[in-house]
Amino acid sequence: xxxxxxxxxxxxxxxxxxxxxxxxxxxxxxxxxxxxxxxxxxxxxxxxxxxxxxxxxxxxxxxxxxxxxxxxxxxxxxxxxxxxxxxxxxxxxxxxxxxxxxxxxxxxxxxxxxxxxxxxxxxxxxxxxxxxxxxxxxxxxxxxxxxxxxxxxxxxxxxxxxxxxxxxxxxxxxxxxxxxxxxxxxxxxxxxxxxxxxxxxxxxxxxxxxxxxxxxxxxxxxxxxxxxxxxxxxxxxxxxxxxxxxxxxxxxxxxxxxxxxxxxxxxxxxxxxxxxxxxxxxxxxxxxxxxxxxxxxxxxxxxxxxxxxxxxxxxxxxxxxxxxxxxxxxxxxxxxxxxxxxxxxxxxxxxxxxxxxxxxxxxxxxxxxxxxxxxxxxxxxxx
Numbered sequence: 001x002x003x004x005x006x007x008x009x010x011x012x013x014x015x016x017x018x019x020x021x022x023x024x025x026x027x028x029x030x031x032x033x034x035x036x037x038x039x040x041x042x043x044x045x046x047x048x049x050x051x052x053x054x055x056x057x058x059x060x061x062x063x064x065x066x067x068x069x070x071x072x073x074x075x076x077x078x079x080x081x082x083x084x085x086x087x088x089x090x091x092x093x094x095x096x097x098x099x100x101x102x103x104x105x106x107x108x109x110x111x112x113x114x115x116x117x118x119x120x121x122x123x124x125x126x127x128x129x130x131x132x133x134x135x136x137x138x139x140x141x142x143x144x145x146x147x148x149x150x151x152x153x154x155x156x157x158x159x160x161x162x163x164x165x166x167x168x169x170x171x172x173x174x175x176x177x178x179x180x181x182x183x184x185x186x187x188x189x190x191x192x193x194x195x196x197x198x199x200x201x202x203x204x205x206x207x208x209x210x211x212x213x214x215x216x217x218x219x220x221x222x223x224x225x226x227x228x229x230x231x232x233x234x235x236x237x238x239x240x241x242x243x244x245x246x247x248x249x250x251x252x253x254x255x256x257x258x259x260x261x262x263x264x265x266x267x268x269x270x271x272x273x274x275x276x277x278x279x280x281x282x283x284x285x286x287x288x289x290x291x292x293x294x295x296x297x298x299x300x301x302x303x304x305x306x307x308x309x310x311x312x313x314x315x316x317x318x319x320x321x322x323x324x325x326x327x328x329x330x331x332x333x334x335x336x337x338x339x340x341x342x343x344x345x346x347x348x349x350x351x352x353x354x355x356x357x358x359x360x361x362x363x364x365x366x367x368x369x370x371x372x373x374x375x376x377x378x379x380x381x382x383x
Contacts, residue, residue, distance in 0.1 A: 011315040011324055013068035016277040017061055018076045018290070021093065022048050022084040023282045027114050028151040031182060033210045034080070039293035039300060046282040048085050053284040056306040058097050060280075064311045065105040072106040077131070078279075078290075083117035087125050094129040110134065110177055114148070116156055118163030123172040132177040133167055135160065137199075138184060139192035146184065168199045178203035178249075185219050185228040189235040196248075203249040206233060208269070210294035213353035213363050220363055230370035237375060253375060259342045260376045261383070268323070270372070272344040275323035278314055280306060286314050289323070295352040322358065323348050331359045342376065343368050 023045040025035065034042055049057070065073055075097060077090065090111075098107050110132035118133070126133055137160055138144040145155025167176050179201040181192065196204050208229060211217030219228045237253055240246075255265040265271025268289070279287040284305040292299040302317045314320055322329040327340070334345045345351060346362025353360050362368055 009325065011321060012274050012276055013064060013070060013315070014276050014278045014311055015070060015072075016074040016076065017057075018078050018277060018279045019057060019093075020045075020049070020078050020080065020279065020281045021082050021089065022080045024084060025079060025081040025114070026084060026116060026150070027081070027148060027156055029148045031147050031209055033291055033293045037210065037294045038215070038296045039298060041281075041293075041298070041301070042080070045285075048089070049282040049284075053282070053306065054093055054096070056284060057280050058093075058100050060306045060311055061097070062100045062105070065101060067310070067312070070105060072108065073101070074108045074110070077109065077111040079113075081114055081117065082111055083113055083122060087122045090122070090131070091125045091129060094131060098129075108132070112136070112180065113163075114156065114160065115163040115167075116159035118167055120166065123166055123175065126175045127172055131175060133175050134177045134180055134205075135164055135167065136180045136182075137164070137196065138181050139187055140195040143184065143187040143192060143195075146187075147182070164199050168201070176202060178205065180205045180207060182207045182209055183229060183232060184209075185232045189232045190239055193236045193239060201248050203251060205251050205267075206236070208347070208350070208364055208367075210291050210349065211363055212295055212350060213360060215294070216363055220367075224366045227367045227370045229364060230367040230374075233367075233371055234374055237371075237378075241378065256342060256372055256375045257379050260379045265344070269347045270342060270344055270368070272326035272341055274326065275320075275348070278311060278320075286311065288314075288317070288319055289349070291347065291349040292319075295349050295358075296354070299349070299352075319348075319358075329358075331361055334361050337361075337369075339369060339372050342372050 023042050024047055030036060061073060094109050101107050112134050115135035138148055141157040144157045148156045150156060166172060179196050181196060181204060183206055209217040240250055240253060251267050252269060255267050255270055259265055259271055264273050268275055277289055279290055281287055284307055286302050286304040286306060287300040302314050304313050327335060330345045334340055346364055346368050348358060350362040350364055351358045351360045
Protein backbone atom coordinates (compact mmCIF):
# COMPACT_ATOMS: atom_id res chain seq x y z
CA UNK A 1 0.00 0.00 0.00
CA UNK A 2 2.78 2.44 0.91
CA UNK A 3 4.54 1.82 -2.41
CA UNK A 4 1.32 2.35 -4.33
CA UNK A 5 0.60 5.60 -2.56
CA UNK A 6 4.16 6.85 -3.02
CA UNK A 7 3.66 6.22 -6.74
CA UNK A 8 0.57 8.45 -6.63
CA UNK A 9 -2.23 5.89 -6.41
CA UNK A 10 -5.20 6.76 -4.23
CA UNK A 11 -8.15 4.48 -3.46
CA UNK A 12 -11.59 5.36 -4.76
CA UNK A 13 -14.36 5.66 -2.16
CA UNK A 14 -17.01 2.99 -1.80
CA UNK A 15 -20.27 3.71 -3.59
CA UNK A 16 -22.06 0.37 -3.14
CA UNK A 17 -22.86 -0.90 0.34
CA UNK A 18 -24.07 -4.50 0.65
CA UNK A 19 -25.87 -4.66 3.98
CA UNK A 20 -26.44 -8.10 5.48
CA UNK A 21 -29.63 -7.56 7.38
CA UNK A 22 -30.11 -11.28 8.15
CA UNK A 23 -27.37 -13.92 8.25
CA UNK A 24 -29.51 -17.04 7.88
CA UNK A 25 -31.48 -18.49 4.96
CA UNK A 26 -34.66 -20.52 4.62
CA UNK A 27 -33.13 -22.46 1.70
CA UNK A 28 -30.18 -24.84 1.65
CA UNK A 29 -28.77 -24.41 -1.87
CA UNK A 30 -25.88 -26.84 -2.20
CA UNK A 31 -23.67 -24.46 -4.18
CA UNK A 32 -24.05 -21.47 -1.83
CA UNK A 33 -20.76 -19.65 -1.23
CA UNK A 34 -21.97 -18.37 2.12
CA UNK A 35 -22.93 -21.67 3.80
CA UNK A 36 -21.26 -24.39 1.76
CA UNK A 37 -17.74 -23.10 1.04
CA UNK A 38 -14.51 -22.35 2.86
CA UNK A 39 -15.55 -19.40 5.03
CA UNK A 40 -18.06 -20.39 7.72
CA UNK A 41 -18.18 -17.12 9.63
CA UNK A 42 -21.95 -16.91 9.15
CA UNK A 43 -22.43 -19.41 11.98
CA UNK A 44 -21.10 -16.97 14.59
CA UNK A 45 -22.88 -13.88 13.25
CA UNK A 46 -25.95 -12.26 14.79
CA UNK A 47 -29.01 -13.60 13.00
CA UNK A 48 -30.46 -10.16 12.39
CA UNK A 49 -28.77 -6.75 12.52
CA UNK A 50 -29.76 -5.01 15.77
CA UNK A 51 -30.82 -1.37 16.05
CA UNK A 52 -27.45 -0.15 17.36
CA UNK A 53 -25.56 -1.76 14.47
CA UNK A 54 -28.16 -0.46 12.03
CA UNK A 55 -27.64 3.10 13.30
CA UNK A 56 -23.84 2.76 13.20
CA UNK A 57 -24.03 1.41 9.64
CA UNK A 58 -26.19 4.31 8.47
CA UNK A 59 -23.97 6.86 10.20
CA UNK A 60 -20.82 5.40 8.61
CA UNK A 61 -22.36 5.43 5.15
CA UNK A 62 -23.42 9.06 5.64
CA UNK A 63 -19.95 9.94 6.90
CA UNK A 64 -18.28 8.28 3.92
CA UNK A 65 -20.58 10.03 1.47
CA UNK A 66 -20.01 13.40 3.13
CA UNK A 67 -16.22 13.11 3.35
CA UNK A 68 -15.91 12.06 -0.29
CA UNK A 69 -18.70 14.35 -1.53
CA UNK A 70 -20.60 11.49 -3.13
CA UNK A 71 -23.77 12.62 -4.89
CA UNK A 72 -25.33 9.16 -4.57
CA UNK A 73 -24.81 5.70 -3.09
CA UNK A 74 -26.29 2.25 -3.68
CA UNK A 75 -27.50 0.21 -0.72
CA UNK A 76 -28.14 -3.50 -1.35
CA UNK A 77 -30.14 -5.38 1.28
CA UNK A 78 -28.73 -8.89 1.41
CA UNK A 79 -28.38 -12.03 3.51
CA UNK A 80 -28.73 -14.96 4.00
CA UNK A 81 -32.26 -14.20 3.01
CA UNK A 82 -33.02 -10.54 3.77
CA UNK A 83 -36.80 -11.05 3.92
CA UNK A 84 -36.28 -13.14 7.08
CA UNK A 85 -35.65 -9.80 8.83
CA UNK A 86 -39.31 -8.93 8.26
CA UNK A 87 -41.06 -6.21 6.31
CA UNK A 88 -41.29 -3.80 9.26
CA UNK A 89 -37.52 -4.04 9.88
CA UNK A 90 -36.80 -3.35 6.22
CA UNK A 91 -39.26 -0.45 6.18
CA UNK A 92 -37.64 1.15 9.23
CA UNK A 93 -34.10 0.67 7.99
CA UNK A 94 -34.73 2.20 4.57
CA UNK A 95 -36.67 5.10 6.10
CA UNK A 96 -33.82 5.83 8.51
CA UNK A 97 -31.14 5.44 5.82
CA UNK A 98 -32.81 7.90 3.47
CA UNK A 99 -33.73 10.19 6.38
CA UNK A 100 -30.06 10.60 7.31
CA UNK A 101 -28.56 10.86 3.80
CA UNK A 102 -31.16 12.58 1.64
CA UNK A 103 -31.56 15.12 0.12
CA UNK A 104 -27.79 15.76 0.10
CA UNK A 105 -26.98 12.20 -1.03
CA UNK A 106 -29.42 10.24 -3.17
CA UNK A 107 -29.85 6.63 -2.06
CA UNK A 108 -30.78 3.84 -4.47
CA UNK A 109 -31.98 0.81 -2.49
CA UNK A 110 -32.24 -2.70 -3.87
CA UNK A 111 -32.59 -6.22 -2.52
CA UNK A 112 -31.35 -9.64 -3.61
CA UNK A 113 -33.79 -12.32 -2.47
CA UNK A 114 -34.45 -15.98 -3.15
CA UNK A 115 -38.05 -14.94 -3.78
CA UNK A 116 -39.77 -17.53 -1.60
CA UNK A 117 -41.00 -15.01 0.99
CA UNK A 118 -42.23 -12.27 -1.36
CA UNK A 119 -45.80 -11.27 -0.52
CA UNK A 120 -48.18 -8.33 -0.99
CA UNK A 121 -47.23 -6.75 2.32
CA UNK A 122 -43.55 -6.60 1.41
CA UNK A 123 -44.22 -5.43 -2.13
CA UNK A 124 -46.38 -2.56 -0.89
CA UNK A 125 -43.46 -1.47 1.28
CA UNK A 126 -41.00 -1.95 -1.60
CA UNK A 127 -43.14 0.32 -3.76
CA UNK A 128 -43.55 2.96 -1.04
CA UNK A 129 -39.84 2.94 -0.15
CA UNK A 130 -38.60 2.62 -3.75
CA UNK A 131 -36.78 -0.67 -3.18
CA UNK A 132 -35.71 -2.54 -6.32
CA UNK A 133 -36.03 -6.32 -6.07
CA UNK A 134 -33.90 -8.96 -7.82
CA UNK A 135 -34.73 -12.65 -7.52
CA UNK A 136 -32.58 -15.77 -7.81
CA UNK A 137 -33.91 -18.42 -10.21
CA UNK A 138 -31.93 -21.12 -12.04
CA UNK A 139 -34.46 -21.99 -14.74
CA UNK A 140 -37.53 -24.19 -15.03
CA UNK A 141 -38.80 -26.14 -12.03
CA UNK A 142 -36.80 -29.33 -12.56
CA UNK A 143 -33.60 -27.39 -13.29
CA UNK A 144 -33.98 -24.86 -10.47
CA UNK A 145 -34.80 -27.52 -7.91
CA UNK A 146 -31.64 -29.53 -8.54
CA UNK A 147 -29.73 -27.18 -6.25
CA UNK A 148 -32.13 -24.54 -4.87
CA UNK A 149 -33.97 -26.57 -2.26
CA UNK A 150 -35.18 -26.34 1.31
CA UNK A 151 -33.18 -28.18 3.98
CA UNK A 152 -35.60 -31.12 3.85
CA UNK A 153 -35.02 -31.55 0.12
CA UNK A 154 -38.20 -29.93 -1.19
CA UNK A 155 -37.68 -27.74 -4.25
CA UNK A 156 -38.13 -23.96 -4.06
CA UNK A 157 -39.46 -23.26 -7.56
CA UNK A 158 -43.16 -23.15 -6.72
CA UNK A 159 -42.63 -20.68 -3.87
CA UNK A 160 -40.37 -18.51 -6.04
CA UNK A 161 -42.91 -18.59 -8.87
CA UNK A 162 -45.65 -17.35 -6.51
CA UNK A 163 -43.46 -14.44 -5.43
CA UNK A 164 -42.39 -13.64 -8.99
CA UNK A 165 -46.00 -13.66 -10.18
CA UNK A 166 -46.72 -10.85 -7.71
CA UNK A 167 -43.53 -8.93 -8.49
CA UNK A 168 -43.32 -9.24 -12.26
CA UNK A 169 -46.83 -8.05 -13.07
CA UNK A 170 -49.43 -5.61 -11.84
CA UNK A 171 -48.76 -2.62 -9.57
CA UNK A 172 -45.34 -3.84 -8.37
CA UNK A 173 -43.72 -4.36 -11.75
CA UNK A 174 -41.75 -1.10 -11.37
CA UNK A 175 -39.82 -2.63 -8.45
CA UNK A 176 -38.63 -5.62 -10.50
CA UNK A 177 -34.92 -5.29 -11.29
CA UNK A 178 -34.16 -8.70 -12.73
CA UNK A 179 -33.21 -12.34 -12.26
CA UNK A 180 -29.97 -13.89 -11.10
CA UNK A 181 -29.18 -17.35 -12.48
CA UNK A 182 -26.27 -19.53 -11.39
CA UNK A 183 -25.09 -21.49 -14.43
CA UNK A 184 -25.59 -25.24 -14.45
CA UNK A 185 -24.03 -26.62 -17.63
CA UNK A 186 -26.06 -29.83 -17.26
CA UNK A 187 -29.22 -27.82 -17.98
CA UNK A 188 -30.26 -26.82 -21.47
CA UNK A 189 -29.06 -23.21 -21.96
CA UNK A 190 -31.86 -22.13 -24.30
CA UNK A 191 -34.46 -23.81 -22.13
CA UNK A 192 -33.05 -21.97 -19.11
CA UNK A 193 -33.05 -18.65 -20.96
CA UNK A 194 -36.61 -19.09 -22.23
CA UNK A 195 -37.84 -19.87 -18.70
CA UNK A 196 -36.20 -16.73 -17.35
CA UNK A 197 -37.64 -14.66 -20.21
CA UNK A 198 -41.10 -15.93 -19.32
CA UNK A 199 -41.03 -13.57 -16.32
CA UNK A 200 -40.16 -10.57 -18.53
CA UNK A 201 -37.15 -9.56 -16.42
CA UNK A 202 -35.60 -6.15 -17.12
CA UNK A 203 -32.20 -7.83 -16.76
CA UNK A 204 -30.61 -11.25 -16.25
CA UNK A 205 -27.32 -11.93 -14.52
CA UNK A 206 -25.74 -15.28 -15.36
CA UNK A 207 -23.26 -16.20 -12.64
CA UNK A 208 -20.39 -18.64 -12.94
CA UNK A 209 -20.51 -21.03 -9.94
CA UNK A 210 -17.98 -19.87 -7.40
CA UNK A 211 -14.80 -21.90 -7.25
CA UNK A 212 -11.02 -21.60 -7.19
CA UNK A 213 -7.98 -23.47 -8.46
CA UNK A 214 -7.87 -25.23 -5.08
CA UNK A 215 -11.59 -26.07 -5.14
CA UNK A 216 -12.59 -26.06 -8.82
CA UNK A 217 -16.19 -25.47 -9.88
CA UNK A 218 -18.18 -28.32 -11.47
CA UNK A 219 -16.94 -29.51 -14.89
CA UNK A 220 -13.99 -27.09 -14.87
CA UNK A 221 -10.90 -29.23 -15.58
CA UNK A 222 -7.27 -28.45 -16.37
CA UNK A 223 -7.93 -29.16 -20.06
CA UNK A 224 -7.74 -25.73 -21.73
CA UNK A 225 -9.72 -26.99 -24.73
CA UNK A 226 -12.63 -27.90 -22.45
CA UNK A 227 -14.91 -24.85 -22.18
CA UNK A 228 -18.32 -25.98 -20.92
CA UNK A 229 -19.27 -22.60 -19.46
CA UNK A 230 -18.38 -20.62 -22.57
CA UNK A 231 -20.22 -23.12 -24.76
CA UNK A 232 -23.32 -22.85 -22.55
CA UNK A 233 -23.27 -19.05 -22.46
CA UNK A 234 -22.58 -18.67 -26.17
CA UNK A 235 -25.77 -20.53 -27.07
CA UNK A 236 -27.69 -17.96 -25.05
CA UNK A 237 -25.61 -15.10 -26.44
CA UNK A 238 -26.51 -15.99 -30.02
CA UNK A 239 -30.20 -16.29 -29.10
CA UNK A 240 -30.05 -12.92 -27.28
CA UNK A 241 -27.89 -11.09 -29.82
CA UNK A 242 -29.81 -12.16 -32.92
CA UNK A 243 -33.31 -11.61 -31.53
CA UNK A 244 -35.40 -9.19 -33.64
CA UNK A 245 -35.75 -6.95 -30.59
CA UNK A 246 -33.95 -6.84 -27.24
CA UNK A 247 -36.04 -8.82 -24.76
CA UNK A 248 -33.88 -8.24 -21.71
CA UNK A 249 -30.49 -6.99 -20.66
CA UNK A 250 -27.72 -9.49 -19.90
CA UNK A 251 -25.05 -7.69 -17.91
CA UNK A 252 -22.17 -10.05 -18.75
CA UNK A 253 -22.77 -9.83 -22.50
CA UNK A 254 -23.38 -6.10 -22.42
CA UNK A 255 -20.20 -5.51 -20.41
CA UNK A 256 -18.04 -7.31 -23.00
CA UNK A 257 -19.75 -5.41 -25.82
CA UNK A 258 -19.30 -2.07 -24.06
CA UNK A 259 -15.59 -2.72 -23.58
CA UNK A 260 -15.20 -3.84 -27.20
CA UNK A 261 -16.62 -0.44 -28.18
CA UNK A 262 -14.38 1.51 -25.81
CA UNK A 263 -16.66 1.67 -22.77
CA UNK A 264 -16.48 0.18 -19.28
CA UNK A 265 -17.71 -3.04 -17.74
CA UNK A 266 -20.76 -3.08 -15.50
CA UNK A 267 -19.60 -6.10 -13.47
CA UNK A 268 -16.56 -7.28 -11.52
CA UNK A 269 -16.73 -10.54 -13.47
CA UNK A 270 -14.83 -8.97 -16.38
CA UNK A 271 -12.81 -5.84 -17.02
CA UNK A 272 -10.37 -3.73 -15.04
CA UNK A 273 -12.74 -1.20 -13.50
CA UNK A 274 -11.99 -0.51 -9.80
CA UNK A 275 -14.24 -2.35 -7.34
CA UNK A 276 -16.14 0.09 -5.14
CA UNK A 277 -18.24 -2.31 -3.08
CA UNK A 278 -18.07 -3.06 0.63
CA UNK A 279 -20.08 -5.47 2.79
CA UNK A 280 -21.48 -4.82 6.26
CA UNK A 281 -22.35 -8.00 8.15
CA UNK A 282 -25.19 -8.32 10.70
CA UNK A 283 -22.76 -7.84 13.58
CA UNK A 284 -21.28 -4.70 12.00
CA UNK A 285 -18.15 -6.33 10.60
CA UNK A 286 -16.83 -4.61 7.49
CA UNK A 287 -15.97 -7.19 4.84
CA UNK A 288 -14.97 -7.45 1.22
CA UNK A 289 -17.00 -8.94 -1.60
CA UNK A 290 -18.97 -12.00 -0.46
CA UNK A 291 -17.71 -14.33 -3.16
CA UNK A 292 -14.31 -14.36 -1.42
CA UNK A 293 -15.90 -16.84 0.99
CA UNK A 294 -15.17 -19.46 -1.68
CA UNK A 295 -11.40 -18.97 -1.32
CA UNK A 296 -10.48 -19.70 2.30
CA UNK A 297 -11.73 -19.19 5.83
CA UNK A 298 -11.50 -15.50 6.69
CA UNK A 299 -10.83 -14.37 3.10
CA UNK A 300 -13.42 -11.54 3.11
CA UNK A 301 -12.46 -10.20 6.56
CA UNK A 302 -10.88 -6.79 7.13
CA UNK A 303 -10.81 -6.93 10.93
CA UNK A 304 -12.86 -3.72 11.05
CA UNK A 305 -16.40 -2.90 12.19
CA UNK A 306 -18.72 0.06 11.73
CA UNK A 307 -18.27 0.80 15.42
CA UNK A 308 -14.47 1.15 15.18
CA UNK A 309 -14.00 3.85 12.58
CA UNK A 310 -14.75 5.10 9.07
CA UNK A 311 -14.97 3.03 5.91
CA UNK A 312 -11.78 4.76 4.76
CA UNK A 313 -9.87 2.31 6.94
CA UNK A 314 -11.17 -0.56 4.79
CA UNK A 315 -9.90 1.26 1.68
CA UNK A 316 -6.40 0.67 3.04
CA UNK A 317 -6.83 -3.13 3.14
CA UNK A 318 -4.45 -4.86 0.65
CA UNK A 319 -7.19 -6.98 -0.96
CA UNK A 320 -9.46 -3.97 -1.39
CA UNK A 321 -6.56 -2.19 -3.10
CA UNK A 322 -5.93 -5.26 -5.30
CA UNK A 323 -9.49 -5.00 -6.60
CA UNK A 324 -8.94 -1.33 -7.47
CA UNK A 325 -5.49 -1.22 -9.06
CA UNK A 326 -6.36 -3.09 -12.25
CA UNK A 327 -3.39 -4.37 -14.24
CA UNK A 328 -1.04 -4.14 -11.27
CA UNK A 329 -2.96 -6.92 -9.48
CA UNK A 330 -2.86 -9.35 -12.41
CA UNK A 331 -0.66 -12.40 -12.81
CA UNK A 332 2.17 -12.37 -15.34
CA UNK A 333 0.13 -14.57 -17.69
CA UNK A 334 -2.84 -12.21 -17.57
CA UNK A 335 -0.70 -9.11 -18.12
CA UNK A 336 0.68 -10.64 -21.32
CA UNK A 337 -2.73 -11.75 -22.62
CA UNK A 338 -4.27 -10.01 -25.64
CA UNK A 339 -7.65 -10.02 -23.84
CA UNK A 340 -6.20 -8.48 -20.68
CA UNK A 341 -8.19 -5.26 -20.65
CA UNK A 342 -11.51 -6.94 -21.46
CA UNK A 343 -11.17 -10.03 -19.29
CA UNK A 344 -9.36 -8.27 -16.46
CA UNK A 345 -8.31 -11.62 -15.01
CA UNK A 346 -11.91 -12.59 -14.32
CA UNK A 347 -13.61 -12.31 -10.94
CA UNK A 348 -11.00 -11.78 -8.22
CA UNK A 349 -12.04 -14.71 -5.95
CA UNK A 350 -11.88 -17.14 -8.89
CA UNK A 351 -8.13 -16.51 -9.18
CA UNK A 352 -7.27 -18.03 -5.80
CA UNK A 353 -4.86 -20.94 -5.51
CA UNK A 354 -3.49 -22.18 -2.20
CA UNK A 355 0.19 -21.23 -2.04
CA UNK A 356 0.08 -18.39 -4.56
CA UNK A 357 -2.97 -16.48 -3.39
CA UNK A 358 -4.80 -14.46 -6.04
CA UNK A 359 -1.87 -13.88 -8.38
CA UNK A 360 -3.24 -16.31 -10.98
CA UNK A 361 -5.57 -16.26 -13.97
CA UNK A 362 -9.20 -17.11 -13.27
CA UNK A 363 -9.98 -20.78 -12.83
CA UNK A 364 -12.40 -20.04 -15.71
CA UNK A 365 -9.62 -18.70 -17.96
CA UNK A 366 -10.33 -20.97 -21.00
CA UNK A 367 -14.06 -20.25 -20.81
CA UNK A 368 -13.53 -16.50 -20.51
CA UNK A 369 -11.12 -16.45 -23.44
CA UNK A 370 -13.56 -18.30 -25.71
CA UNK A 371 -16.58 -16.28 -24.60
CA UNK A 372 -14.91 -12.88 -24.94
CA UNK A 373 -13.20 -13.70 -28.24
CA UNK A 374 -16.52 -14.76 -29.77
CA UNK A 375 -18.52 -11.77 -28.52
CA UNK A 376 -15.87 -9.21 -29.47
CA UNK A 377 -15.46 -10.75 -32.92
CA UNK A 378 -19.22 -10.79 -33.44
CA UNK A 379 -19.61 -7.15 -32.47
CA UNK A 380 -16.64 -5.86 -34.44
CA UNK A 381 -17.90 -7.60 -37.55
CA UNK A 382 -21.17 -5.68 -37.19
CA UNK A 383 -19.80 -2.17 -36.65
